[in-house]
Amino acid sequence: MHTDSPPPTRVLYLAGWGRSGSTLAEGMLDQVPGLVGVGEIKFLWERGLLQNRRCSCGTPLRSCGFWVEVLHEAFGRVPDDDELRELDEASRRFRTRHLPGMLLRPTHPPDAGELGWYYAALARLYRAVAKVGGADVVVDSSKFPSYLTALLQAPGLDVRVAHIVRDPRAVAYSWQRHKEDPDAPNGELMPRMHPACTALYWSAWNLATERITRRAGLPYLRFRYEDLVTEPDATLLAVTRLSGVPAAPVRVGDRGELFVRRTHQVSGNPVRFRSGAVPLRLDDEWTLSMAPRHRRLTGAVTAPLRHRYGYRDS
Structure with missing residues (x-):
C-alpha cells in the first residue's frame, strides 16, 4: 500500500559570523506568525541537554516544557x-576547522558515509520543532557554514539561508569586549578574540556561506545588521519572503523599542x-571607541569582501 511521505520541513538557517546580530534577528523573526525561532540547535x-543550560524562557532545558x-x-x-554524547560528537564533526576544505569542496560534509543515523x-528533530511550535518554518x-552542510544531508529538510552580515570593524570591536554570559558554567565571560583573528574568521565564514549556498542552489538572501535595526520592517519583509510565510509588521513603540515575546532559543x-520592550538601536560604539590600529588592521584584512557588502573605509 502506498503511503504519502510527509511534506518537507522548512528551515530558515541564519548564517554569518558571531556577534553580527543573529540572535536579535531571530528574536524578531519569532514574532512573525508561521515562524518559530529556537536558537543555535547545533549546541x-x-x-x-548535557550541561542543562537555560532555555531562553529561563528554564533549564531539561525542564522546559517546549x-x-x-x-x-x-x-x-x-x-x-x-546517546546525547554520541549526538554531540557527531555535531562536533561540523566545526570551524573544516572551513579551508569547505572553500574547496563546499557541499561535501566530513565523514558523510558514517553519519546517516545522525x-x-x-x-x-526539526520536524518535531515545527510541529510542537505550530509553525511552518523553523528558524x-x-x-x-559547516553545520549547514549537515542540514543539507538530512532527509526531508527544505533549507533556506538568511545570511546576516555586519561591518567587520563593529564585529571585531564586539569580540574584544568583556561581556558576561549569564548562562555559562562557573560564571565565565563570553569568549574574546583579537581583531586580526576576528577579521580572518569574518571573511572565511562569510565566503564559505556564500559558496555552500551557491553550489547547493539554495534559496538565499544576504542582509545587513545595520539595515535590520534602522529599517526593520523592510528588512524583515525580505527575510520572511525567503522563508515562504506571509510578512507581518514589526511591533516597534514610539521610543524605538521592539516588543519581543518569550522564546525557546538554545544558546x-x-x-x-x-x-x-527591548530597545532597537544601532550599536555603533566602535566608531568612537575602537583603537585606530585595530580599525586599520580589521579594515585591511576584510577590505575586498567588506567593500562588496557595502561597508566603505570612512
Whole structure:
C-alpha cells in the first residue's frame, strides 16, 4: 500500500559570523506568525541537554516544557546521556576547522558515509520543532557554514539561508569586549578574540556561506545588521519572503523599542533572555571607541569582501 511521505520541513538557517546580530534577528523573526525561532540547535546536545543550560524562557532545558515535548515527539523520550554524547560528537564533526576544505569542496560534509543515523535524527528533530511550535518554518541561528552542510544531508529538510552580515570593524570591536554570559558554567565571560583573528574568521565564514549556498542552489538572501535595526520592517519583509510565510509588521513603540515575546532559543547571545520592550538601536560604539590600529588592521584584512557588502573605509 502506498503511503504519502510527509511534506518537507522548512528551515530558515541564519548564517554569518558571531556577534553580527543573529540572535536579535531571530528574536524578531519569532514574532512573525508561521515562524518559530529556537536558537543555535547545533549546541542542543552539549550546552542544552548535557550541561542543562537555560532555555531562553529561563528554564533549564531539561525542564522546559517546549523542549521536553519536542524530544518526545522526535525520539519518544529525552535521550540518555550516552546517546546525547554520541549526538554531540557527531555535531562536533561540523566545526570551524573544516572551513579551508569547505572553500574547496563546499557541499561535501566530513565523514558523510558514517553519519546517516545522525542526519535522520536531525530530520526528526526539526520536524518535531515545527510541529510542537505550530509553525511552518523553523528558524535556526547556528550560523556555522559547516553545520549547514549537515542540514543539507538530512532527509526531508527544505533549507533556506538568511545570511546576516555586519561591518567587520563593529564585529571585531564586539569580540574584544568583556561581556558576561549569564548562562555559562562557573560564571565565565563570553569568549574574546583579537581583531586580526576576528577579521580572518569574518571573511572565511562569510565566503564559505556564500559558496555552500551557491553550489547547493539554495534559496538565499544576504542582509545587513545595520539595515535590520534602522529599517526593520523592510528588512524583515525580505527575510520572511525567503522563508515562504506571509510578512507581518514589526511591533516597534514610539521610543524605538521592539516588543519581543518569550522564546525557546538554545544558546546564543545573552540578549535572547530579554522579552517585553527591548530597545532597537544601532550599536555603533566602535566608531568612537575602537583603537585606530585595530580599525586599520580589521579594515585591511576584510577590505575586498567588506567593500562588496557595502561597508566603505570612512
